Structures are given as structure tokens and as C-alpha cells.
Amino acid sequence: MIFIIKTYFIGKYRSFHHSNNCFVVLMFCNRLIGFWDNPGADPDRFHPVKRILINFSFMYATLEVISVTMAIRTTGFNENVGSLFLVIARQFCLAIWCSLAFNRQGLKEIWVYLLSVQQDAVDDSRHKYIRFVNWFTLMFLILNLLPLMVWVINGQIGSPLSIFGSPWLDRLNTVFYPAAVFLITLMLCYAIIMTLSIMSAFTLEFRLLGMDFQQIFEEVEPHGEIIVQRWINLEKSFGRCVERHQTLLSLTDSFRQLLKTNFLIQLVVNFCLIVLHFSVYVLMQRHEVSGFAFSAFAVIALMMNMLLYGFLCDQLEEQVLSINHQLYCSGWTDKMIYSRAFDRRYKNLRQTMLIVMERTQKKVGFTCGNFFEMSLVTCRKVLSFTYTVVAVLTSVLE
Numbered sequence: 001m002i003f004i005i006k007t008y009f010i011g012k013y014r015s016f017h018h019s020n021n022c023f024v025v026l027m028f029c030n031r032l033i034g035f036w037d038n039p040g041a042d043p044d045r046f047h048p049v050k051r052i053l054i055n056f057s058f059m060y061a062t063l064e065v066i067s068v069t070m071a072i073r074t075t076g077f078n079e080n081v082g083s084l085f086l087v088i089a090r091q092f093c094l095a096i097w098c099s100l101a102f103n104r105q106g107l108k109e110i111w112v113y114l115l116s117v118q119q120d121a122v123d124d125s126r127h128k129y130i131r132f133v134n135w136f137t138l139m140f141l142i143l144n145l146l147p148l149m150v151w152v153i154n155g156q157i158g159s160p161l162s163i164f165g166s167p168w169l170d171r172l173n174t175v176f177y178p179a180a181v182f183l184i185t186l187m188l189c190y191a192i193i194m195t196l197s198i199m200s201a202f203t204l205e206f207r208l209l210g211m212d213f214q215q216i217f218e219e220v221e222p223h224g225e226i227i228v229q230r231w232i233n234l235e236k237s238f239g240r241c242v243e244r245h246q247t248l249l250s251l252t253d254s255f256r257q258l259l260k261t262n263f264l265i266q267l268v269v270n271f272c273l274i275v276l277h278f279s280v281y282v283l284m285q286r287h288e289v290s291g292f293a294f295s296a297f298a299v300i301a302l303m304m305n306m307l308l309y310g311f312l313c314d315q316l317e318e319q320v321l322s323i324n325h326q327l328y329c330s331g332w333t334d335k336m337i338y339s340r341a342f343d344r345r346y347k348n349l350r351q352t353m354l355i356v357m358e359r360t361q362k363k364v365g366f367t368c369g370n371f372f373e374m375s376l377v378t379c380r381k382v383l384s385f386t387y388t389v390v391a392v393l394t395s396v397l398e
Helices: 002-017 024-033 043-075 078-101 104-120 124-153 160-164 167-218 228-283 289-328 340-359 376-397
Strands: none
Touching: 024 043, 024 124, 024 167, 043 078, 043 167, 078 104, 078 167, 078 228, 104 167, 104 228, 124 167, 167 228, 167 289, 228 289, 228 340, 228 376, 289 340, 289 376
């Protein structure tokens, strides 16, 4: 029995470690709470379970809103501060998931394209980056879910359903509450992992595209006449790279449009949750060590998530811009000697190259609902403003 389990986990580890795409964790979450079906999988196999889990999460969250409203009317606001905060936090998690679910069709088209590109073109440089993204997303998922499981196992509850005073409901809630909290947290992680994985895939493709652009001219002899066949091969290779570049830019622009609302919600939610965490900590008195430890970890996780989004946007912008630098440094002006025999081809290729270099100067321009630019600088400014608000609230509440 132990040998079978060991063999199973070793096989899963090798499959994960040597995967040909950076969407392994995302595809796993798809089966539980995702709004897509994995390509090549039998949708009927997971649809019933997925629908039950998603509907259960929304129904439980709705019931919590009703019960916490009744509890506040019955026993007052101060007695239900902790429960109210946890209920609001779970509603925010669902809001982030829903903001992506509304655009699931467009996001799926982008995801399927990137998945097919990575599966069809496997090489060492791509695999090394894919391995890093997969392990990073797995660690991200574990670090977000593990403290929550410890919190639930230790009996730290925050469900206001006890207001109904039903013994059978309390018994059911001992099972339903951990399941609902786990699923809602997993939905939040799924939304973050989906954005993280797609942006990482875009960054990888632009990086490899820049290397391919540069490699085209490395095969051209610096001095010597270019024969007709070599010109044909050069035009075909450059044309394929230009086509990839146009496709990636088009998909990136669509991705930017689809994420505008989500980025705005993310910033607002992270800001509100950080402020609420500190406010609840002050109101609930600071002698609750376990509650303080969980709140501290949650605040750190929220800040890291916010900074991660800004970092990924900056990395993608940098890779898009780097194509211009790689083309400029490819030495094509020295290797492509002008001659009258290939005058038209030389001018066409040079014009196309200049168009590509000019296009890379334009930023992708990720925004938060067209109000703010989504970048690491913006996230730092939001955290700085959050610190100011927290300092003011702390002085007032104390």
C-alpha cells in the first residue's frame, strides 16, 4: 500500500515538474471552482461537482449576510464586529471571482491560445521558465490555504449562523462552515492564479519572441552577398515573428481590457481589507494572540498580492519594450548590406522592422478601471495611503 502511494506521488511530482505549460495549478482549480472546462477533458465528469461547490459557496455566503444582519439587529454592532468582518471579507473574495467570471469567454480564448502555444513549442528555455511559474503558483496556493486550515481546525469560527438557534443547523454548520470558507478562499486564489499564470505566459512569449527576432539576423553573414534563397528564408522567418508579435499584442490588449474592472476591484478590496483588519484588531482588544497572528498573516498576504500584480504588469511592459532593444542590437544594419539586386526586399524588410520597433514603444497600459495605471509604483502609493488611513483610524479608535 505504501509503495503504491509512493509511486503515485512520485509520478505526480514528475508530471508537475516536467509539465509543458504554466497552467497546471490553474487547470487543477478549474475542476473544483473554475468557470472554464479544461481542454481535452470530459466536461460531464466535473460539471456536476463544480456546480454544486460553486452554488454552495454563494448560497452559504448569502445566508451569512442574512444571519449577520439579524445578529446585529438583535445583539448590537459591537458584539458582532468579528463575524461582520469575516463575512465582508468573504463577500469581497466572491466579488473578485465574479469580476473575472463575467469575462470568462474572452479570458478563455486567451488562455487556450497560450496553452496551445506552450504545448506545441517545447524547448529548454521555455521549460525552465514554466517550471518556475508552476512551482511559484503552487507555493502561492499552499501559503494562502494552509493558515486558513489551521485557523479552522483550531476552532476559530466566525459564522453568524448560530443566531438561528437551531441545534441541527449548528451541527451541520460544523461541516459546512469549514467547507464554505475553504471554497471561497480557493475561489480568491483561483482568480489571482489565473491572472498570474496568463500574465507570466505573456511575459514568456514576448521574451522568447525577442530572442527569435534577434536570432534571425545572427544567421546572416555580416559581409557577403545574400543569395535569393537566403532572402526568402529570412523573409519567411521574419514574417512568422511579425505575425506572432501582432497576435500577442492583440491578445495582450484584449487581456488589458478584460482586467480593468478586476484590477480596480482588487485595489479597493485590498485597501478595505487591510484597513478593516487593523480596525477589527483594535476593536476586539489585542489580547487575542491567535486572532492577531491570523490577521497579521492576512495583511501580509494582501500586501504581497497587491505588489505581485504591480510587479507582473511591470515585467510584461518591460518584455514588450525589450523587443525594440533586441532588434536594435541584432546588428541587422551591418549584416544586411544594401544591393541594387535586392533593393525592394531590403526596403520592405527594413520598413517592417521599423514598424515593429515603433510599435514596441507603445505601452500595454494596464489600468484600474481607466482611473489609475496598474504598476508597482501605483501599488506602493496605495499601500502608503493605506498606512496613513490605518494610522488615523487607530488613533481615533483607541
